[in-house]
Structure formats: C-alpha cells, structure tokens
Amino acid sequence: MMRIRLELPPFIFDIHSSVGFVEQNIHNMYPDDLFINPSRPADYFVGVEKANGLRKFIRPQASFSFDAIEPFKTLPLNHAYASLEWGINYVVANQSLQYVILHSGIVAKGDNAVLLPGPPGSGKSTMTAYLSGRQGWRLLSDEMALILPETLKVQPFVRPICLKNNSVDLVKRWYPEAKFSTVARNTHKGDVVHLCPADSSWQQRDELASVKAIVFPRYDERIDLEITELNQNQGFMQLAQNAVNLNLHGQQGFNTLVSLIENCAVFEVVYNNVEAVKTFLEQDVL
Amino acid sequence: MIKKITSWDVFHHETLPCTAPTVSCPKYTITDSTLLHKFADGSGVVLYQKNTGAATGLTLDIEDVLAGENMDADTLKLLNQLSASGFLTSNHSKY
Amino acid sequence: MKQMLIESKQITAILVDASCCCTFNEYQWETLIRVLRHEGLLARVSAQLAQQGLLDDLPAYAQKHLHNAAILAEKQHRSIVFECQQIKKSTQQHGVKFYLLKGAAYVFCGNNTSWGRTCGDIDLLVDKSQINVVENTLLLHGWLADDIDDYDNAYYRNWAHEIPPLKHTGRGSVIDLHHNLVPVVSGRAPKIEHFTDNAIEYDGFFVLPPAAMTLHSIVHLFINEDFKHGLRDLNDIHLLFSEYNSEDFWHELDNLARKCGFTLELYLACRYSHRFFQTKIPCELASKLAQCHDNRLLNLLRDFIFSRVLNNKHPLYARWSNSLAVTMALVRGHYLKMPWPILIRHTVHKSYRMSVRLLLGKSFFTKEQNS
Numbered sequence: 145m146m147r148i149r150l151e152l153p154p155f156i157f158d159i160h161s162s163v164g165f166v167e168q169n170i171h172n173m174y175p176d177d178l179f180i181n182p183s184r185p186a187d188y189f190v191g192v193e194k195a196n197g198l199r200k201f202i203r204p205q206a207s208f209s210f211d212a213i214e215p216f217k218t219l220p221l222n223h224a225y226a227s228l229e230w231g232i233n234y235v236v237a238n239q240s241l242q243y244v245i246l247h248s249g250i251v252a253k254g255d256n257a258v259l260l261p262g263p264p265g266s267g268k269s270t271m272t273a274y275l276s277g278r279q280g281w282r283l284l285s286d287e288m289a290l291i292l293p294e295t296l297k298v299q300p301f302v303r304p305i306c307l308k309n310n311s312v313d314l315v316k317r318w319y320p321e322a323k324f325s326t327v328a329r330n331t332h333k334g335d336v337v338h339l340c341p342a343d344s345s346w347q348q349r350d351e352l353a354s355v356k357a358i359v360f361p362r363y364d365e366r367i368d369l370e371i372t373e374l375n376q377n378q379g380f381m382q383l384a385q386n387a388v389n390l391n392l393h394g395q396q397g398f399n400t401l402v403s404l405i406e407n408c409a410v411f412e413v414v415y416n417n418v419e420a421v422k423t424f425l426e427q428d429v430l
Numbered sequence: 431m432i433k434k435i436t437s438w439d440v441f442h443h444e445t446l447p448c449t450a451p452t453v454s455c456p457k458y459t460i461t462d463s464t465l466l467h468k469f470a471d472g473s474g475v476v477l478y479q480k481n482t483g484a485a486t487g488l489t490l491d492i493e494d495v496l497a498g499e500n501m502d503a504d505t506l507k508l509l510n511q512l513s514a515s516g517f518l519t520s521n522h523s524k525y
Numbered sequence: 526m527k528q529m530l531i532e533s534k535q536i537t538a539i540l541v542d543a544s545c546c547c548t549f550n551e552y553q554w555e556t557l558i559r560v561l562r563h564e565g566l567l568a569r570v571s572a573q574l575a576q577q578g579l580l581d582d583l584p585a586y587a588q589k590h591l592h593n594a595a596i597l598a599e600k601q602h603r604s605i606v607f608e609c610q611q612i613k614k615s616t617q618q619h620g621v622k623f624y625l626l627k628g629a630a631y632v633f634c635g636n637n638t639s640w641g642r643t644c645g646d647i648d649l650l651v652d653k654s655q656i657n658v659v660e661n662t663l664l665l666h667g668w669l670a671d672d673i674d675d676y677d678n679a680y681y682r683n684w685a686h687e688i689p690p691l692k693h694t695g696r697g698s699v700i701d702l703h704h705n706l707v708p709v710v711s712g713r714a715p716k717i718e719h720f721t722d723n724a725i726e727y728d729g730f731f732v733l734p735p736a737a738m739t740l741h742s743i744v745h746l747f748i749n750e751d752f753k754h755g756l757r758d759l760n761d762i763h764l765l766f767s768e769y770n771s772e773d774f775w776h777e778l779d780n781l782a783r784k785c786g787f788t789l790e791l792y793l794a795c796r797y798s799h800r801f802f803q804t805k806i807p808c809e810l811a812s813k814l815a816q817c818h819d820n821r822l823l824n825l826l827r828d829f830i831f832s833r834v835l836n837n838k839h840p841l842y843a844r845w846s847n848s849l850a851v852t853m854a855l856v857r858g859h860y861l862k863m864p865w866p867i868l869i870r871h872t873v874h875k876s877y878r879m880s881v882r883l884l885l886g887k888s889f890f891t892k893e894q895n896s
Contacts, residue, residue: 211563378487380469391483392483392596402476
C-alpha cells in the first residue's frame, strides 16, 4: 500500500494506491523533491484502488476515489494510473474556485504564456508537449490553465502531459530521452501515455506567467501552417466553451475572459508542422 | 511569416438580415442576471447568464434590436431563443 | 486503533458553535475539512464563521477551503432560484401552485438553515391532480425522467409520494416532484392540506409555515432508509428548532404531529437533536412525547442505530458497528415505507440486482454513455 504526499503547486495531494504500477509510474513521472512529508496539510485526498466485486477475477477493475467518494465508473485495471491523473484534474476543476479554470494547454517562453485551448483531437497536447520541451520554453499545464480572477496571470500546475495514440511516437521521436509512463490501452481517449515534462518546467513550477496570446490549434496533416486571426467575439465564444468553472465565478469569471480576449492576440492555427507554429509564436506573437 | 486570413465559420449567430418589419412583438428586456459586453473591435456583443454560466455571442447590437419597434420573424425567433436561455425576459412574465 | 486528531463530539460541537474550531491547528483543520466536506457541511460552517466575523483569523489553508465551499453553496442557491423561475415560466399557463420543500424552501425564505446549505435536487410539491400536467409541461421544456427500469418506474407510480426525478437535458438540474410527503404505500401519507394550509408566498412560490416545514424535514429524515446526509439533515432540524423556538411554534408542531400521526418521528427528532446539538426542547413537550414513546428496550436499539447513522460517516471514523447500524436503518426504513407483501417483492427484486452487481461489478446496470 502506497500513501504519499505530493506537492503539486499550487496544491498538496495525498495519494494512496495499492496498485503496483501506479506507484512505479508516480515515482517515474514526478521528481523526488515533490514528495513531501505529511507535516503540511493536504488539500485533497485521492486514490486509485482495485475495485471490489467478483468481476475482479474475470476482468480486474480499478476505481478512483476522492476522499471516500467514487465519482466515476470503474475502469479496467490497466487504466489505473491514467485515471488517477484524470481524477486529480477532476478534483481541481470542481473544487479549486480560487482560479478561473480553462480547459487548455498552456506553455510559456520566460513569463510570456500562450494558451492552447482545444477539444480532444485538436493536437493541443502534442503541441504543448513539443513547445514545452524547446529551449527557453516551459510547461504550465497541458490540461488546465489556472487563471487568477480578473488578471492575465496564470498559475502553473505542472503535471505529466497526457499523450494519445499516434502522438506518442511523434513525441518519442522529438524527445527520445524523456520519461514516459506505462500505456493505458483502449481508454475513452484511445491508447494513453503520460510524459514527464522537462526539468525546466518543474523548476519554475511556482513562477506565475502572463497570458499574451490565445491560439486555438487544429491539427490537419494536409496543411503546413494556416493562421486565422479571430475577432474578439469569436475568440470569446471559443474560450467560453473551454471554460471549466465559468458558471461558478459569475461576474468575476466573465470579466476574466473578457480581459483575456481584449488583451491577447487570438488566432486559430491549422498545422501539421509544429516547428512552424513555434517560429510564428516567437517571431510574430510574443 | 505570411498570415493567411480565412473566413471562420464556427459561430452562434450570424448578423441578421434586416428585412421589412412584419409583426409587432412582445417587449423583451435583458434580465438582471445577464451581463453584456460590447467588444472594442466592433465584432459585436456577448451575453453571459450568471446563473447558468451560458454565454452567447451576437454580431448585432442587441440593445438596438430591443429598442426597435417591429421586427421580422428571424429576429423574433432569436429573441425567443435568448429568452428561453434566460438572457432576456418578455414583458408577459416576471422572469 | 487509528489516531484521531479530532473527536466526533468536537465536530458536532462546531456545528452548534462554529467558533469552537478557531483554536485548531492546520493538522486538525485538515481532518475537519475532510469530514465536513464529506458530510456536505463545509459551507455551513464557513457561513457561520463568516457570520461571526471569524474567517479572517483562521490559517490560510482553512480559509481557502472554507471560501471555496461558500462559493459552491452560493452557486447552488443561485441555480435553485433560477431553475425555479424557469419551472414557473414553463408552467405559467396552468396556474400551478408550487410548494417548495427542504433545501429550496430554506433558500427562498432565507432562514438560518439556508446559510451554506448544500442542495442537490429541487423538491417541489404540487396538488396530486396537477402532477400529470406539470410533468408533461416540464417534459416539453427539457426536463426528462432519467432512464430507470420498469420496476422502479412502477414503484414510483404506484407506491411513492413523488414521480421519478426529472433532469434538465441542457443544464442537468434535477426536480423531485411530490404530491405528498411520505410514500402512499406506507399508509401514513397525511392529508396534505394539514401541511400546506397557511403556506407563505415568496416570489411566486409557497413555503410551508415553520411548524409544517420543520415536521416535514423530520418526517423526511426518520421515515427513510437512506441516511447518507444524516448529520446535515439532523443539523437542519436543530437549526429550525432553534430559529423558530417560541411557544406557538412548539404548540403547532405538537398539534400537527398528533393530527398526522408523526409523534414518534417528532420524539426521535427531539431526542437526537438534543443529544447531538443540545437543542433546547420545551420540557412540557419532551415529557408529553416521552409518555407515548419512551421504551427502554426500544430506545437501546434506537440509540444504537441513530447515534451512528446520524453521525458523520467519513471512513476516518468508520467502525464495524456503523455498517451494522446502517443496515439496520435500511431495513427499518423499508419496513416503515412498505407493507410486508410489497416489501418482500421489493427485496427480492433489489437483491437480484445486488447479486448481479456483486458478480459483474457496479457498472453493470449503468447504461453505457455514448462518447
């Protein structure tokens, strides 16, 4: 039985699991200095355990829990580590109202951040993985941007990046030295592997950045690079669709989105060439 | 770097055609729980319903539309939809 | 034996007087926040601390979580008001008189119980003759009955005091539409006018007068098999008792309970509200109720069950006797709700489902979501 306390700024998680490969993955994905002793209070208690029921002898299942509450259906045991990562996202999305949360990748060059919101399949995580490993860039999050209400400031929430299907091979080619988790096969997102972000991202995990640009990525293998500048109304609507807890923030949440849109460059980028996107961002946007 | 600006189609409501007035309609007003923002770049307005978190973008100026006396069927349909989503209220009902 | 940082008793003491937690260190706060969140009471304690102006002096860790809980509860309250307005708007041509129950009622009348009260579903009561028209109209406006099996549907239609929950397809809000306060099948459904007479209007909705509102909360808690929110619901009753405390109120409450045959439930509510929260119950009423219902043997059994199922159920405080008490409460609740022949049919059906669940896992009956 593993019980650890992980400092994942801005939160502290207490995590338990008796599934062996979950523990291995956690130690593989998270740097040692994030493991802290329990003298500091944890914000959230989560875990993933083998599910009960006689079915476990036929098809072993795992279940995620948030302090004794199990918000999801059980999943095949093979998904245990991935479901722990998703469960942590779920808890933050539902409980952490000190931030306006956008379902979005977010990377920064120095302290200049680029939001990469997009639906599954848009290549958001692939783009995030690519950029966050380049010289001078860092990861803030591949899934959720924690915006301080009514500012352009974003709090990093550095975690392993969730890669799906074909993007795994692509990222392994770009970053052959990087650490990858075991594969969760046939999840609702396909085959899933988590990637440990580069050291620089971990080192700057406490440093806020300012959002300078909002880029809606869309992967299309036929198109090298096509950039469309969106007007503010279009940008707002796209951003609102990716807002996780806008309904909880009322006026403050609305103001936050408006200020992001009015102070940032907003583009849709259709691409198959990640390096071209990076050049565009570095030369024309930041 | 070449910026190719293309048209962009994912959008809620296109600008409404101003056809001849047809019917007089119930008077709609924006509800207390709706926030409105007019974008500086002239791209229209966005409405946000505080209670549900719903947002909708409009390329027309909703305040002008509401001030107008008569409107065509498409506009009425839109106002009706906005009312059903809690952005507007008609003078018949309290809400 | 696990080392307990705070005792169960300290948690109930905080629900009586929130300032009790002001001396807690971060360690104790960690446990307290876990337990209160689990019981749906974090926002209530947060509201009470804010009321007393004590929030700002607490450790940052506690403030953060208390503040977030308060925002969540506020949002639930706003949603309830909004959804009720939508319901009203959808059904306005039928002139339906809606009575609000439980959480929604507290929110509309803004009593002390509403502060930080977490609410899930919206409980509405309408006249039985209007149930069909309300259901059909709400259907047109997007509130659909969740997929339930034929057995459950028949159970609701024939034996219950409400129809299957209606869920809004767009917003996910859930309405429980009632025509009575306890299941018809129990044979104990009161004449509903005893409760709805003299209801008070708030923004087009009706809230039962204090004694009826309180008695309904009591009946809802004690004629039930599910005590998932036991501590919160008992704390509601304590707050109602304390806020409405007056000679007239207690007299009304006693009268209504007698008229409708709920004196046992009132007795239990007074007994456990006093035991958990030291609620002040008028001696005269207490002895009157004790005369009818005090029974040493039965009370041993009742205390065993209720001191556990009404207490916090966080696994940190789990003991084997708690699960026994939960099972006993389950059996008791079912027995109170249904006559034997129906109960047996119900049990056979449910245990078939339970054994399938045990064999095939929890998700067997959950319809696959299309993603």
